[in-house]
Amino acid sequence: MRSLQSRLLLAATLVLAGFIGATGLALDKAFQVSARASMQDRLQSYIYALLAAADEDDSGRMIPPQEIPEPRFSKPDSGLYAMIAAHDGRPLWHSHSLAGRSVDIARQQSPGQREFHLFSQAGMELYAISFGVAWEDYAKGETLYTFAVAEDTVALRAQIDSFRASLWSWLGAMAVVLLLAQGLILRWGLRPLRSVESDLHRIEQGRAEHLDGSYPKELTGLTSSLNSLIEHGKRVQTRYRNSLDDLAHSLKTPLAIMQSFCEQESAHTSQGRASLREQVRRMDEIIEHQLQRAAVSGPAALARSVLLQPVLERLVRSLDKVYRDKQVDVALDLDSGATFYGDEADLTEVLGNLLDNAYKYCLGKVRVRARCAPEGVSGQSLEISIEDDGQGIDPQMIDTVLQRGRRMDETVPGHGIGLSMAREIISVYGGELDIGSGSLGGALLRVRFAS
Amino acid sequence: MHILIVEDEARLREHLRDRLRKNGYVVDVAADGEEGLYYGQEFPLDLAVIDIGLPKISGLELIRRFRSNGRHFPILILTARRNWRDKVEGLETGADDYLVKPFRFEELQARLNALLRRAAGWSKPVIDCGPISLDTGKQTVTVASNPVELTAFEYRVLEYLMLHAGQVVSKAELTDNIYDQDYDRNSNVLEVFIGRLRRKLDPDNRIEPIETLRGRGYRFRRETGREC
Numbered sequence: 001m002r003s004l005q006s007r008l009l010l011a012a013t014l015v016l017a018g019f020i021g022a023t024g025l026a027l028d029k030a031f032q033v034s035a036r037a038s039m040q041d042r043l044q045s046y047i048y049a050l051l052a053a054a055d056e057d058d059s060g061r062m063i064p065p066q067e068i069p070e071p072r073f074s075k076p077d078s079g080l081y082a083m084i085a086a087h088d089g090r091p092l093w094h095s096h097s098l099a100g101r102s103v104d105i106a107r108q109q110s111p112g113q114r115e116f117h118l119f120s121q122a123g124m125e126l127y128a129i130s131f132g133v134a135w136e137d138y139a140k141g142e143t144l145y146t147f148a149v150a151e152d153t154v155a156l157r158a159q160i161d162s163f164r165a166s167l168w169s170w171l172g173a174m175a176v177v178l179l180l181a182q183g184l185i186l187r188w189g190l191r192p193l194r195s196v197e198s199d200l201h202r203i204e205q206g207r208a209e210h211l212d213g214s215y216p217k218e219l220t221g222l223t224s225s226l227n228s229l230i231e232h233g234k235r236v237q238t239r240y241r242n243s244l245d246d247l248a249h250s251l252k253t254p255l256a257i258m259q260s261f262c263e264q265e266s267a268h269t270s271q272g273r274a275s276l277r278e279q280v281r282r283m284d285e286i287i288e289h290q291l292q293r294a295a296v297s298g299p300a301a302l303a304r305s306v307l308l309q310p311v312l313e314r315l316v317r318s319l320d321k322v323y324r325d326k327q328v329d330v331a332l333d334l335d336s337g338a339t340f341y342g343d344e345a346d347l348t349e350v351l352g353n354l355l356d357n358a359y360k361y362c363l364g365k366v367r368v369r370a371r372c373a374p375e376g377v378s379g380q381s382l383e384i385s386i387e388d389d390g391q392g393i394d395p396q397m398i399d400t401v402l403q404r405g406r407r408m409d410e411t412v413p414g415h416g417i418g419l420s421m422a423r424e425i426i427s428v429y430g431g432e433l434d435i436g437s438g439s440l441g442g443a444l445l446r447v448r449f450a451s
Numbered sequence: 452m453h454i455l456i457v458e459d460e461a462r463l464r465e466h467l468r469d470r471l472r473k474n475g476y477v478v479d480v481a482a483d484g485e486e487g488l489y490y491g492q493e494f495p496l497d498l499a500v501i502d503i504g505l506p507k508i509s510g511l512e513l514i515r516r517f518r519s520n521g522r523h524f525p526i527l528i529l530t531a532r533r534n535w536r537d538k539v540e541g542l543e544t545g546a547d548d549y550l551v552k553p554f555r556f557e558e559l560q561a562r563l564n565a566l567l568r569r570a571a572g573w574s575k576p577v578i579d580c581g582p583i584s585l586d587t588g589k590q591t592v593t594v595a596s597n598p599v600e601l602t603a604f605e606y607r608v609l610e611y612l613m614l615h616a617g618q619v620v621s622k623a624e625l626t627d628n629i630y631d632q633d634y635d636r637n638s639n640v641l642e643v644f645i646g647r648l649r650r651k652l653d654p655d656n657r658i659e660p661i662e663t664l665r666g667r668g669y670r671f672r673r674e675t676g677r678e679c
Contacts (some may be wrong), residue, residue, distance in 0.1 A: 277555070284553055288533050295534065315535065318542040322549070325565065325574055345536050352535030 004193070005186050012182045020171050031163050039156055040116055043129040046070065046149040047114075050082055051133065060137035062145065064093035073097050079152035081105055081126075087144035106130050106148035118153070126150040192216050196223060203230065232299075243294035250286045254279040289421065292349070296425045299342055306347050308338040308370050308384070315348070315355050323359045331367045338370040340382060340449065342429055350425050353418035354386045354445050362388030365440055375450065385446040387438030398435045419445075452567055452611065452628050453477045455499040457487035457513065458529065459506055467500070470556055471563075475607030477628060484508025491517050496524045497628070498566055500559075503530045503541065511544050518545035525566040527559075561588060571614035578613050580671065583652060583660055585613050592652075599651050604629060608644050609652075612661065617673035619664055645669065 053065030064084055072078035073095040082095040085106040098105075103121050109132030118127050128150035135143045192215050202208040210230055211223045258279050261272065309332075316330050340347045358366045366388045375381040423433045431449040438444030454476050458464040461482070468478045479494065481487035484505040491499060491513075499517070503510035514526055528546040530537060538549050547569075548562050564587040565576065576588040582595040590606060592599045601609065607629055612620060626641055645661060652660055662670045 280553065292534065314539050314543065318539045321542050321547060324569060325576065327574075345534070348535045348539065352538070 005190055008186050009179075009183060012186075013179060016175055016178055016182075020175050024168060024171050027167055028164060031167075032160060035156060035159055035163075039127060039151065040129065043116070043127070043149050043151060044114070044131075046080075046082065047129060047131045047147050050084070050147055050149065054084075056135075056137075059139065061143065062135045068095065076100065079154065081150045083148045083150075085146045085148065087146070089146075092145070103150075105150040106146045108132075109146050111144060125153045127153050127156070192219055196226075200226070239296075240294050243290045247287065247290040250290070251283055254282045254286075292421050293424055296343075296346055296349075296428050299429050304341070304343065306340045306342065306344045308340060308347075308382075309334055311340075311344065311347055312351060312355075312368060315352055319355055319359050326359070326362075326364065328359055328362060329365050331365075333368065334370040335372050338372050338382065339380070341380075342449075346425050346429070350422045350447065351384070351386075353422040354447070357418055357445070358386050358388040358390075358443070361390035362442060363390055365389040367438075367440060382449045383446065385438070385444060387440050387444040388442040389440040390442035392437045392441065393435055393443045422447075452497045452607065453479070453495060454563070455479045455481065455487065455490050455494075455496050457481045457484070457490075457499065457505060457510070458502040459483060459504070460502070467556075467559070473603065474560065475603040475629060477630065482506075484510070484513045487513050488516060491522060492520065495627075496522075497570065498524055498563060499526045500563070501526055501528055501546070503528055503532075503537070511541060514541070514545045525570045527562055527566060529554075560590075564588060564590070568614065573614065578616075580613060580616055580660070580673070582658065583613075585610060594652055601648075601651065605644055605648055605651070608641075609648055612669060612671040616671040619668050619670050621668035625669065 053068050055063040072080040078097045081098040083106050084093040085091050105128045107130040109130050111132045111134035113132045115130050130148045133145045199211050210227045215223050369385045371383045426433050434446040436444045464480050468480050471478045479490050484507045501510045525547045528541045528549045531552045533551045568587045578585045584593045
């Protein structure tokens, strides 16, 4: 079930079918009960009419009725029958309508008692009532009779059937109307999704830059996330394109030098080799710089959070191994839960470069501090400072240090591009890198990220 | 010193092998992870240089297998990637240091020296034994602050002896660490080297730094330098 619309429609159809079916059954049942009850009432009233029409002779004994107000009793096979039986069950009288039929509709009842029963006889289905009567004559003698009236159920059935037919056709029509309405509501309700889809399609085709329609508020979270994702992708793409462009162009210069160098006599002298090596180093740094610049993820659309502590601990463990001879004493002083919002690889890169720098230039002590402070409505700023007890950085050299690919100290093994790389990543996140001097006596590098 | 190089790039591998051999190391080379694993498990190594991007078994996996099999020789990883995530991963896996390509041979040599020295238990790059001082970083030797000129092989013999100062180093062990397996063990080249070292370090026979223990080997005197 891939489509939301068909899912909702299917669910609605099932619920509607269940509901309408149950309603129909309940109404049908109720109608049957009331039709039966009204038939019982009618039969009962015929009994009273029979009693009223019965006469008595001189001594007060019952004479069966001669004339009954309901003409159907007099018409043969009318479907309405009456009968009076003696207390021993012997039929005493029956209505004209029952003439020629040997049908016994009475069931023995004691006086005042009645019984309804449904029965089939001689190809007819009848609904009958038997009523017990005690007839008192003038000599206070009582004679017991059973009065019975029966009616063919054909009429009742026809009534129920026609009720059913009209009930179900109405319910069916209602269901169809409801389903149609449901379908229309769904189409209308899901229309914003379709418009997001078609807007995305337009972006794919390059006919739009981002999702700029007005969407219902349930969708704005999604669409703004999509917009930042698109924006992020575009930024990354631009960065890649620029990096590639810069890379290609900046490699041309050392290549040109090497080219002209190949054509010179001095290619095999030691001075020549040194110059060649210098160009190789330059090319390596250019490649590294551009590669890393392109690899920075930057602030992502959906900011992930990275805890500082584990990242720093891993780096310190690794650097301790590399600088084992120095036995550097590293103090980590972090606010609990100090968190960076961005890519873990970027954070590792920044902290790796800064810490490596500190390890390289320190005499034996490095201190790392991280402070986070609430900022704005829901934001948080993060400040990380890394200081060492080395010689520090000459204020006049700071700009040079931060220039790409320049080494401050050629004799210390390593890559001069570390700090400038860190600064580049920090600036992608809109942060700042300050270089100053700290209380340990050496350089103090302070990174500040606004949220 | 016995070094294994596992590197799939043939030119770099041969270049490193030739230059390290020239500097007096015994060098085995492997072109992929499986071959590297074989050498690492079958031969006693003092150090391995492993490229991260290897065919068959990756460099990191190779290091992991060495370490889980209880092989503790120092490992230097070579990587084309400079990013910290990869460096940290390599070091956490069990490598001891890393070097990013391209690198100068001198840089590699310096890292190897430092790793070998640390593995022998010396935390400082300069080993002082009395008047004799060996700088493993610069690869120079001084006696009472006067520089002594040594050939690459002489230096390698002395370095091995000084790194194991106070311990008996057999002739076979010394030969293994200075020549490849196919070297003729019966020749007396080693004695010649030791003789030359003695003359260069101690022309007047006053400190006698290298003892000969007949039938067992040589020992660099610890008492020569109390500060060892």
